[in-house]
Amino acid sequence: MPVRGRPRGFDVDEALERALEVFWRQGYEGASMTDLTAAMGINKPSLYAAFGSKEELFRKAVARYAEQDMGYARHAIAQTTTYEVVATLLRENVLAVTRPDRPAGCLSIQGGTACSSENGGVAEFLAASRLAGERALADRFARAVSESDLPADANPAALARFVMSVTEGQAIHAAAGVSREELRQTAEIALAGFAAVSGARRPATADNAA
Amino acid sequence: MPVRGRPRGFDVDEALERALEVFWRQGYEGASMTDLTAAMGINKPSLYAAFGSKEELFRKAVARYAEQDMGYARHAIAQTTTYEVVATLLRENVLAVTRPDRPAGCLSIQGGTACSSENGGVAEFLAASRLAGERALADRFARAVSESDLPADANPAALARFVMSVTEGQAIHAAAGVSREELRQTAEIALAGFAAVSGARRPATADNAA
DNA sequence: GAAGTTGTGTACCGAGCGGTACTGATCCGA
DNA sequence: TCGGATCAGTACCGCTCGGTACACAACTTC
DSSP: OOOOOOOOOOOHHHHHHHHHHHHHOOOTSSSSHHHHHHHTTTTTTHHHHHHHSSEEEEHHHHOOOOHTSSSSHHHHHTTSSHHHHHHHHHHHHHHTTTTTTTSSOOOOHHHSOOOOGGGGHHHHHOOOHHHHHHHHHHHHHHHHHHHTTTTTOHHHHHHHHHHHHHHHHHHHHHTTOOHHHHHHHHHHHHHHHHHHHHHOOSSSSOOOOO | OOOOOOOOOHHHHHHHHHHHHHHHHHHHTTTTTHHHHHTTTSOHHHHHHHHHHHHHHHHHHHHHHHHHHHHHHHHHHHHSSSSHHHHHHHHHHHHTTTTTSSSSOHHHHTOOOOOOOGHHHHHHHHHHHHHHHHHHHHHHHHHHHHHTOOOOOOOHHHHHHHHHHHHHHHHHHHHOOOOOHHHHHHHHHHHHHHHHHHHHOOOOSOOOOO
């Protein structure tokens, strides 16, 4: 059964994409409906009909972001060794937060770490989604312990927290204008430090370039 | 020569302190004049007479924050060895971002990493002040190289960027509700990693507790 | 006490906020 | 060709935003 009534005059995915970038650059509260509709090329009633409200639009933007901009994290976790997991995560993160065709930094931080009391839910939502990613990494490290890829006395949660802290700091640096090459150096330091501290075996093939 | 005219009915420092906490919790754009004046216990005209504008108030709050909440950073840089500098910085940072009598996290991040276009200067101002701190740390590391406390081939700027990235990530974690003890574990991992990678000598007295 | 100076409180400004009612326009199936 | 359904666009809602005019209160100096 095809659509009934007048068809939409714009592409919902494309409009969401534009909104995503506005939220990314200006944060949730810093992005006004006027900014959003201007970037999306539609009028307010169309936005509300298609997305419900500003907050729903934001959550859909974050979901889209997680799917297409955070794919590297799932790819990283799927690596076969702990070292490769972390190496992939840190290096891909550098690329992700400095993509020339995207705003600098990371939406889940730029979106808003602090909000007015009425929008407090937005900051909490972003924090929860970041911590969910961290938990996935901690689970991956726990598996590595059970596979003897990490020592039995390793602390998976703390190691994951360390790696995520670095990526978040890198995202903030990127948003401040720090270059990809500079962040790459930092990522290699973090990776080498992780390898030295975690007890994860570093592969014989030296693929790093600090 | 004493004051002329009616004396002020409130303490400017105390009012600035209250404003500081509101900005810290809600960010620059998330803190409305109503929120601020309510917390400061004064009316808007008094605020404008004493502080000029919302943005000036914010900058004064950040200056106050740098002076009294970031003092640990100056203390850290003044340590005699690179290891002690980094150990102090990372450990004191954990305490600073989880002080029970303060909002969680760090004002220079919570204040706003992304803003609307008209308030873009606020985010830039915060980014610049963070990078200034990083440069001071890089200078300290450069001195350590010249003192042979770090290897001649060490990259002071990259090492400083790594340490600051960790502290920023820790601040974001704290704002998300992560506990002091959890952050302490992460700080020890970062410290041990830094020691292993930088070539900084670790003191014989083992004062760490990962 | 009067004059001059400065802070306080109320009441208000224009502008922009997020969100919506309503009129037409545009499609479908019959 | 007409009725039903859906979307687009204008024009507007109440509200809050940051910021201020103005009358009054409180203080010092003469």
